């Protein structure tokens with residue numbers, strides 16, 4: 524065989540091989556979106572899918588307040604289309620600092636970074652804090668971005684229990700028992716996704732005390748802070764302004780603009796966090812900036828009318844009550860009442876050998892109702908938890924729960 528034919532053959536063999544991805548990708552799991560692939564198959568078979576998997580109020584008819592849209596429109600027209608400063612435009616950082624300071628977390632604009640949603644803030648902070656061999660305390664169940672980002676940076680998520688029998692509050696003794704020399708941060712999601720819990724002040728104080736005493740940052744995910752049914756909850760740092768707390772939030776939930784990817788983080792005033800702040804800003808430089816025109820939306824949101832929040836909370840309260848009443852009325856299902864946000868985490872009493880994923884996928888295939896299995900948030904597959912997003916209209920929710928009831932009855936009697 525001529526030499527050129529041999530090299531051609533080698534080339535062909537080489538180019539047909541699958542190109543591998545980095546091993547850490549296997550740890551990057553995001554069930555909320557991963558499960559959509561299953562839903563698409565169901566749709567392809569001709570059955571309509573009702574998506575209760577993702578917490579996006581816009582999909583269910585809630586609308587972004589017009590003055591936010593006008594502010595972004597104006598920015599686009601006024602030529603604000605260049606790169607913004609990496610930490611965000613001064614007006615947005617000032618608006619965040621004023622908002623948090625007014626709510627009891629004294630913070631200056633130079634300690635605020637405008638981010639592409641809470642998600643990017645979390646990623647920047649975890650990347651600045653943790654690396655291979657490090658541990659980060661994360662609630663179980665958790666919002667899956669935390670475990671996914673930790674897998675990406677090579678650090679380990681160490682789960683502290685939250686207890687459904689006590690309104691999904693953190694088990695503080697369990698949490699304390701997990702603190703060790705490798706602990707680099709404590710994640711607190713309050714109000715919580717996926718459970719809908721809102722923590723009382725004494726629990727919040729105890730969580731802060733753990734981080735403060737051991738001198739690691741408390742990462743306070745406060746994206747649902749304005750969506751507690753009884754009214755906005757203050758930022759955690761308001762309870763202890765000199766504790767090492769980093770607060771995260773965005774326009775996604777309480778300002779009904781999730782697609783804008785407009786969020787922020789604020790690093791508490793203690794100088795213990797100065798190096799972390801510098802690390803976060805360094806990382807922020809590397810991604811240039813968040814979406815510039817949307818940063819003008821943050822200014823409008825935090826300095827303008829927010830009356831939409833009252834009606835949004837009322838809508839959520841009504842849907843939560845309906846969800847709890849209907850789910851608790853189904854034989855084999857129990858649910859702890861949420862106090863905030865738009866999620867509930869019911870439990871179905873599964874027979875031995877059946878997993879939460881089996882139940883959720885069977886429900887999807889039989890009824891087109893798409894929920895997320897609890898193990899996607901870190902609960903045990905045999906425990907039978909699944910997460911419901913209750914943003915649909917009350918009549919739609921009612922019809923969905925009719926279907927869930929009929930399906931569950933059949934599923935449990937068959938197994």
Ligand SMILES: Cc1ncc(COP(=O)(O)O)c(C=O)c1O
Nearest residue numbers: 578640641642666716773775786
């Ligand atoms: C607890 C929690 N944190 C962060 C996020 C991400 O929010 P954002 O759209 O601001 O990135 C979500 C979104 O569902 C969430 O539930």
